[in-house]
Amino acid sequence: MGDKIRNTAAGLAAAAASDIDEITGHRRMRRTRAADWSRRLTRETRLSVDDLIWPIFVVPGSNVLDPIEAMPGVNRMSVDKAVEAAKMAADLGIPALATFPNVEMHRRDQTGSHALEPENLINETTRAIKKAVPNIGIITDVALDPFTDHGHDGILRDGEIVNDETVRAIAAAAVHQADAGADIISPSDMMDGRIGAIRRALDAAGHHNVSIMSYATKFASACYGPYREAIGTSGLLKGDKRTYYLDPSNANEAIRDAGLDVEEGADMLMVKPGLVYLDICRALKDTFGLPTFAYQVSGEYSMIKAGEAAGYIDGERIMMEKLLAFKRAGCDGVLTYFAPEAARLIAKGQG
Numbered sequence: 001m002g003d004k005i006r007n008t009a010a011g012l013a014a015a016a017a018s019d020i021d022e023i024t025g026h027r028r029m030r031r032t033r034a035a036d037w038s039r040r041l042t043r044e045t046r047l048s049v050d051d052l053i054w055p056i057f058v059v060p061g062s063n064v065l066d067p068i069e070a071m072p073g074v075n076r077m078s079v080d081k082a083v084e085a086a087k088m089a090a091d092l093g094i095p096a097l098a099t100f101p102n103v104e105m106h107r108r109d110q111t112g113s114h115a116l117e118p119e120n121l122i123n124e125t126t127r128a129i130k131k132a133v134p135n136i137g138i139i140t141d142v143a144l145d146p147f148t149d150h151g152h153d154g155i156l157r158d159g160e161i162v163n164d165e166t167v168r169a170i171a172a173a174a175v176h177q178a179d180a181g182a183d184i185i186s187p188s189d190m191m192d193g194r195i196g197a198i199r200r201a202l203d204a205a206g207h208h209n210v211s212i213m214s215y216a217t218k219f220a221s222a223c224y225g226p227y228r229e230a231i232g233t234s235g236l237l238k239g240d241k242r243t244y245y246l247d248p249s250n251a252n253e254a255i256r257d258a259g260l261d262v263e264e265g266a267d268m269l270m271v272k273p274g275l276v277y278l279d280i281c282r283a284l285k286d287t288f289g290l291p292t293f294a295y296q297v298s299g300e301y302s303m304i305k306a307g308e309a310a311g312y313i314d315g316e317r318i319m320m321e322k323l324l325a326f327k328r329a330g331c332d333g334v335l336t337y338f339a340p341e342a343a344r345l346i347a348k349g350q351g
């Protein structure tokens with residue numbers, strides 16, 4: 001009787017297996033997923049510390065670590081603290097920092113003129129970090145928004161952000177940034193023709209080896225709110241940036257715009273924000289083949305931190321999964337406020 005049941009059960013199991021084999025044709029996707037060793041062996045995409053760029057915020061003063069309320073765990077730092085942060089980042093193996101200044105309100109004006117001062121905060125930061133930590137890459141943002149009293153990325157005249165005058169200003173600011181030691185100039189303003197103008201200005205000043213990472217496709221996104229608190233522009237901005245940032249609906253236009261940057265001499269491209277625009281990451285990589293980066297922006301950071309603080313999500317796992325998604329979408333690296341956290345996890349083998 002027992003044998004009979006066993007035979008019947010074995011027979012049913014064999015019949016079921018052969019049914020499934022008939023359906024799958026013996027192709028079993030789960031074989032390689034079955035064990036940790038084979039999952040590791042067949043992994044297609046990996047996140048490494050070499051993929052991380054850490055954006056940091058600098059303020060005037062010394063010994064300042066000023067928490068940014070909307071970005072838990074992120075501080076505005078005075079230059080001395082930024083130097084300490086750069087040392088820590090270098091020790092973690094992070095290849096590069098991207099620096100963003102929050103200057104005093106009395107230095108902001110209609111044209112962002114303080115951006116053109118050789119001794120301004122962003123250039124002071126570059127000089128100090130390059131002196132103390134020469135082997136970390138410095139990427140400087142060359143938009144005017146931290147320096148304008150209206151929070152726009154360009155010069156405002158009669159209600160319009162004027163393109164060509166802005167381009168001339170940021171090309172001049174880029175030369176000062178390169179003079180201070182910036183390795184990569186990263187224009188985030190989305191004015192037309194800025195990449196070519198910056199390239200010509202850098203070359204004329206002898207900075208042939210300074211690269212340009214274009215914020216090639218920067219979308220008019222709702223994800224920048226916490227950043228505006230971080231650099232002190234949220235209370236200043238009148239209107240919005242839709243006359244110069246890309247419309248979130250437009251992928252073809254984004255690719256055409258990035259193509260102009262490539263023609264004008266961009267060395268690297270960036271997509272911003274990141275996660276909502278993974279299709280653009282893939283398209284830029286496949287179309288141009290340049291080193292391509294995603295900026296996981298402040299809102300993307302803060303949403304993970306808020307979800308974690310509320311107990312709704314596992315923040316660490318989501319952070320790593322999202323960073324990996326940029327790599328899978330074709331990016332060579334990610335600008336992320338999580339860089340130190342992610343680097344520590346990767347070092348522990350949890351990446």
Ligand SMILES: NCC(=O)CCC(=O)O
Nearest residue numbers: 188223224227297298299
């Ligand atoms: N030009 C740099 C940014 O606009 C960053 C935006 C963000 O992190 O939200």
